[in-house]
Amino acid sequence: MTSRILIVDDVPTNRIILKVKLTAACYEATMAASGPEALALARRSPPDLILLDYAMPDMDGIAVCAALRADPATCRIPVIMFTNTADEAARISALRAGADDFLIKPIDDKVLMARIRNLMRARDTTGFSATTDAIEGLGFAEPVGGFDEPGHIALLAARPETALRWRKVLAPHLNDRLSVITRAAALEGAVPAPDLYILGAELDPGISGMQMMSDLRSRPDSCHAAICLVLPNDAHAEAATALDLGADDVLRDDFDGAEVAVRAQALIARKREADRRRARLAESLRLSMTDPLTGLHNRRYALPVLGRMLAGAVQARTSCAVMVLDLDRFKLVNDRHGHAAGDTVLVEVARRLSAGLRPGDLIARLGGEEFLIAMPGISDHEAFEAAERLRRAVSARQILLPSGGALSMTVSIGLALSATGYETPDRLIARADGALLAAKAEGRNQVTMGGRTAA
Structure with a gap:
């Protein structure tokens, strides 16, 4: 799908030239001649990126950018602002208003296209954000904290005095370390890794900043950090390459501390938002596979894992034992003592069952008072003894209730072993469930396997 870029400039010639360049690069370009027109177009059909002129007579670029950032429908659209003058105050104002970059005309075409590609990649986190927002909307994820402390910026240069100079320039404008x-x-x-690395063009002899960036991107501790490369002012080709290779920004070697502080804060904020969303997504995925009451895996997680266990058992020419466990007369607990007592019983039974398993065994809550256990690489005799141990562990001690008092609980267990050939999880569970029904019919508090029982 072709990415769409909105060009906002009050000079027709400028708009046409940019459109020709973007079309040649296979982008779909639309145009607006004023700030109000741009805002209307962006709200009606949000583009993937906006190229915005700073000096427009009716509504300047800063006002347009601020309006875009204030509107939920347009607040995540990347914005590159450009101007004819090298006004440091204007550049800082534009960045503070929410511009992702501020370029001075004449703009090097390679740098512009690289910056567009760079921001398009960063924009992909919008789709990721939409996914996590949708998951959170289902109630899976809970707020994840711990991302609001001051940032950490690491400075690396070929000579320590250069990095110390950068620190001296930046320190008055930042509260970050x-x-x-x-x-x-x-x-x-380092744990935790810095939020932002600022790298010199050259580091150790024979090692460039771009090579260092690749090293950092390849390591799990630093792969999500923001990275800026400090390059000579006239290194346009190197700047374009750096942006294409994964740099989040490129800086002039005579950079202004106030401007870079604003850029650094924006990069750290974006990096931390991505960290937050990854944490939320990981938590959402965990919750989608976990029973929230007992902390055990749920049926959605258990069935695919059991399928892999059964396939492995066929390859290894061993058996996999499956148990379906059901608490005896559990409904009476809820009816007589309340659902809080029932929850306490389920949590404690889950704990006792988990304590009796080997590493590599599977336990899950199928629903209600029913549990599933799978034990790979085990004989029928060993499986039967393991089921008996679990049955006794449940009934060995009374369970204390939150309102006072205690209950004795028992469990019935249906046991089935996998066949010589591959057997689907559903079929094996159905056989174990049939054995469970036999255990219930024969008096409860017992293990049944293929018609054999023990009490």
């Missing part, structure tokens, strides 16, 4: 570190220290890893 600024650390001068070596390449070796960065690659050894």
Whole structure:
């Protein structure tokens, strides 16, 4: 699908030239001649990126950018602002208003296209955000904290005095921690890793900042950190390459501390938002596979895992034992003592069952008072003895209730072993469930396997 870029400029010639360049790069370009027109177009059909002129007579670029950021429908659209003058105050104002970059005309075509590609990749997190928002809307995820402390910025240069100069320039404008570190220290890893690395064009002899960036991106501790490369002012080709290879930003080697502080804050905020969403997504996935009451896996998780266990048993020419366990007369607990007591019983039974399993065994709550246990690589005799141990563990001690008092609980267990050939999880569970029904019919509090019982 072709990405759409909105060009906002009050000069027709400028709009046409940009459209020709974007069309040649296989982008779909639309145009607006004023700020109000741009806002209307962006709200009606949000583009993938906006190229915005700073100096427009009716509504300047800063006002347009601020309006875009204030509207939930347009707040995540990347914005590149451009101008004819190298006004440092204007650049800082634009970045503070929410512009992702501020370029001075004439703009190097390679740098512009690389920056567009760079922001398009960053924009992919919008789709990721929509996915996590949808998952959170289902109630799976809970708020994940711990991302609001001051940031940590690591400075790496070929000469320590260069990095110290960067720190001196940045320190008055930032509350974040600024650390001068070596390449070796960065690659050894830190916990937690810095939020942002600022790298010189050259580091150790024969090692460039771009190589260092690749090293950092390849390591789990630093792969999600923001990275800026400091390049010579005229290194347009290197800047374009750096952006294409994964740099989040490129800085001039005579950078202004106030401007870079604003850029750094935006990069740290974006990185932490991505961290937050990854944590939420991981928690959502965990909750989707976990029973919220007992903390055991649920049926959705258990069936595929059991399928892999059964396939492995066929390959290894061993058996896999499956138990379906049901608490005896559990309904009476809820009816006589309340659902809080029932929840307490389920949690404690889950704990006792889990304590009696081997590493690699599977336990899940199928629903209600029913549990599933799978034990790979086990004989029928060993499986029967294991089921008996679990049955006795449940009934061995009374369970204390939250309102006072205690209950004795028992469990009935249906046991089935996998056949010589592959057997589906559903069929094996059905056989174990049939054995469970036999255990219930024959008096409860017992293990049944293929018609054999023990009490």
